[in-house]
Amino acid sequence: MIFTRHDLKCYLSMDKYALGIKRRKPRFIGDDVWKFEITLRYHEYYFNNRDKSFVHKLLLCWYKYRHYCIGRRLGFDIPINVFDGGLRINHTGLIVVNSNARIGKYCDVHQGVNIGMQGKSEDDCPIIGDNVWIGPGAKLFGKIKIGSNCQIGANAVVNRSFEDIGITIAGIPARKVSDHANPYRREYLL
Template sequence: MIKSKSDYLRYLEQDRLSLNVKGGLKDWLTHDIWHFQKALRKLEYYKNTSSNIVTKSYALYLQFRVRKLGRNLGFSIPANVFGPGLSIAHAGTIVVNGRCKIGANCRVHVCVNIGGGLSKRANPPVIGDDCYIGPGAKIYGDITIGNNVAVGANAVVNKSFGDNLTVGGIPAKLITDQGPLDILKKSRVNLNLDRSQ
């Protein structure tokens, strides 16, 4: 959670790197997701650190701005849910419960829904660091997903999973004991071997 100016700047930088934003004129003109994420992080900063009527009013303005940008892109993502390094892959429907806690370096694709259970009092999911959430995934209920977990496309996750896994299916089940970081590391090693031959 952003609690200081240094946190705010760190989150912004991690998000920029995750989105591979170079910062040029092209990104400024065309990268709508980056504009949304910058506004979201600014909202989090002011919402969490406001101490007077002026900054609280500005936080309220930012809340409306984030909501408007989100509607244009199809996002319903509230403040203080994602850790640093958020990477939203595409514009399109993404709905996240405001009480979810999702760790650092999460990559989220289109048509993802992360929410509570059948009752409003049900706890929403807690998701660890370095997770990949594939297109169309539905994650719901009082569950915990560990670090370095890939959730496959269109998976329905309604039970907890540990660390360093890939899950998929309806309902989700274990696919492999390798998470997204393991798969990336393996593909980089194979790429380097191919180049050396």
């Protein structure tokens, strides 16, 4: 979670690194995903510091509005304080994430991903580790835990926990298909 300006700067640089961007600022036309992530991080910062001053409350309203508008235009429903630093959204398109889910550092998300709860309880949301690659169209729901360095294949339906580190998960319902997740050969999961 982002509480200080230093945290904000670290999160922004981690997101920029994850997206593979070398420029200082987003282009005026284009770089829509990067603009969304910047707005998301500022919204998180001002939300977590909303009681500091009246100016913080005004800026919170502005970034909340921008977050909503850009997210709606791109098809993202990603709430604040869910993703840790290093978020990589590969494409525009429908991405829905529950506000009670917790996702670690350097998560790689494709279009069509749905991360949500299964029942009525707020505790029934996924907890996902660091360096997880989530393929296009994957659905993760329920009170599950996904270990770090895992890959989730395209259109996988994950409704149970896989706490092993560095595995590949695919299928409907999801099952472990490999003990080794290869970060350089992810195209075979598409």
